[in-house]
Amino acid sequence: xxxxxxxEIKFDHNxxxxxxxxxxxxxxxAGTGTLCVMKGGVLNSYSLSAxxxxxxxxxxxxxxxxxxxxxxxxxxxxxxxxxxxxxKAAIAKINALPGNPEFLLHTGDITHLAKPEExxxxxxxxxxxxxKEAFYVPGEHDVASDEGKEYLERYGRGTKGAGWHSFDKxxxxxxxxxxxVDLKAxxxxxxxxxxxxxxxxxxxxxxxSTPIVVFAHIPLWSVYPQWGWGTEDSAQALSxxxxxxxxxVLNGHIHQxxxxxxxxxxxxxxxxxxxxxxxPGTADSPGPMKVPAEQLRSVxxxxxxxxxxxxKALAVVDSNLSE
Amino acid sequence: xxxxxxxxxxxxxxxxxxxxxxxxxxxxxxxxxxxxxxxQQMATEVKIDNFSFSxxxxxxxxxxxxxxxxADDIPHTVVSNDKVFKSKVLDTDQKFSFTFDKPGTYPYFCxxxxxxxxxxxxx
Numbered sequence: 020x021x022x023x024x025x026x027e028i029k030f031d032h033n034x035x036x037x038x039x040x041x042x043x044x045x046x047x048x049a050g051t052g053t054l055c056v057m058k059g060g061v062l063n064s065y066s067l068s069a070x071x072x073x074x075x076x077x078x079x080x081x082x083x084x085x086x087x088x089x090x091x092x093x094x095x096x097x098x099x100x101x102x103x104x105x106x107k108a109a110i111a112k113i114n115a116l117p118g119n120p121e122f123l124l125h126t127g128d129i130t131h132l133a134k135p136e137e138x139x140x141x142x143x144x145x146x147x148x149x150x151k152e153a154f155y156v157p158g159e160h161d162v163a164s165d166e167g168k169e170y171l172e173r174y175g176r177g178t179k180g181a182g183w184h185s186f187d188k189x190x191x192x193x194x195x196x197x198x199x200v201d202l203k204a205x206x207x208x209x210x211x212x213x214x215x216x217x218x219x220x221x222x223x224x225x226x227x228s229t230p231i232v233v234f235a236h237i238p239l240w241s242v243y244p245q246w247g248w249g250t251e252d253s254a255q256a257l258s259x260x261x262x263x264x265x266x267x268v269l270n271g272h273i274h275q276x277x278x279x280x281x282x283x284x285x286x287x288x289x290x291x292x293x294x295x296x297x298x299p300g301t302a303d304s305p306g307p308m309k310v311p312a313e314q315l316r317s318v319x320x321x322x323x324x325x326x327x328x329x330x331k332a333l334a335v336v337d338s339n340l341s342e
Numbered sequence: 343x344x345x346x347x348x349x350x351x352x353x354x355x356x357x358x359x360x361x362x363x364x365x366x367x368x369x370x371x372x373x374x375x376x377x378x379x380x381x382q383q384m385a386t387e388v389k390i391d392n393f394s395f396s397x398x399x400x401x402x403x404x405x406x407x408x409x410x411x412x413a414d415d416i417p418h419t420v421v422s423n424d425k426v427f428k429s430k431v432l433d434t435d436q437k438f439s440f441t442f443d444k445p446g447t448y449p450y451f452c453x454x455x456x457x458x459x460x461x462x463x464x465x
Binding site for chain 1: 392415417430449451455456459
């Protein structure tokens with residue numbers, strides 16, 4: 020592992036028997052990658068460098084899928100003049116994963132300016148991904164130019180409102196939420212009344228043992244409100260998820276991996292495939308972070324997720340593009 | 343050489359002073375000159391940089407045109423809270439202008455990054 024020393028795991032749960040308090044505190048920063056496995060309600064997190072020691076069964080489940088985010092097609096500034104190249108590298112990474120992921124989730128900011136040719140480029144590159152399907156939610160960059168018209172024309176089929184939707188795979192219920200439209204001055208991401216009602220209705224009648232995966236662009240937890248990294252009405256959405264034993268929330272937007280466990284909910288943000296952004300509060304603004312060219316791929320990446328039935332386990336693995 | 347420049351400078355000031363004086367004393371005839379001068383004074387710029395608008399509060403006179411320029415590596419928008427004006431998405435170095443005819447306070451924000459807020463106060 021080339022960048023092993025860059026892992027910044029503040030709470031190392033490699034040992035057994037972490038109490039619930041430990042989960043609440045758990046916030047792992049991963050420069051290169053973390054594997055989190057929850058078994059019977061107990062979370063273990065490992066640096067990717069420790070993966071070799073893992074039982075292979077723990078890393079492979081009945082359902083595996085991959086998340087990419089923030090491809091920002093069309094971005095051409097010094098932080099990454101070649102977002103096509105790095106997206107292609109991400110797809111190559113996906114295709115090299117052990118066992119083909121069932122499908123791909125893109126958690127938004129597919130494009131930089133929502134131009135048709137930007138969407139076309141992403142579509143073309145994603146054709147090479149060895150996955151059966153792809154599911155999307157928009158980022159603010161995908162909807163700002165035209166109120167999401169172009170996005171919905173391409174990805175809106177079978178969705179509601181601004182593009183929210185749900186589907187089931189292997190007994191896992193997936194919910195794609197949109198928190199990037201109709202944002203209010205001074206505020207954060209917003210789901211809105213109509214979508215919250217839909218969510219409540221969507222979850223009605225689902226057994227509490229059903230594993231839930233929620234994906235949306237802007238984090239559904241308060242990462243750093245000063246930079247807008249949170250969602251105004253996420254608490255209400257999460258209140259509908261309280262009864263479920265296993266909830267995994269996957270987001271993008273902040274261009275870095277971050278994880279938090281709160282009760283039954285694991286929150287995880289994916290890296291961008293385009294450019295990194297600074298850690299909360301470490302810069303004047305959340306603008307693109309320029310790193311030396313040779314380091315760029317170590318701060319971009321993909322996230323793969325494995326679900327192991329009967330173990331309450333969703334194993335989330337981040338890997339960067341240089342590994 | 344030095345002396346010649348001073349003479350030219352003085353001459354220019356005299357002409358300007360005369361126009362302004364004419365506008366004040368004689369009314370209509372010189373008015374267009376005054377309006378033009380006022381607009382020139384009031385042309386104002388807002389810079390979008392580091393995910394913020396600067397100045398955050400801009401005070402102008404009615405009839406002034408404000409131009410926003412995005413100096414960030416990330417696109418932003420300029421959107422009035424009360425839907426009085428709304429820019430397209432401004433990529434790096436792109437500009438948006440709006441002329442404020444009526445006095446009032448115009449709060450606005452970036453619809454991509456709504457934490458970015460500022461206002462224009464028109465007197």
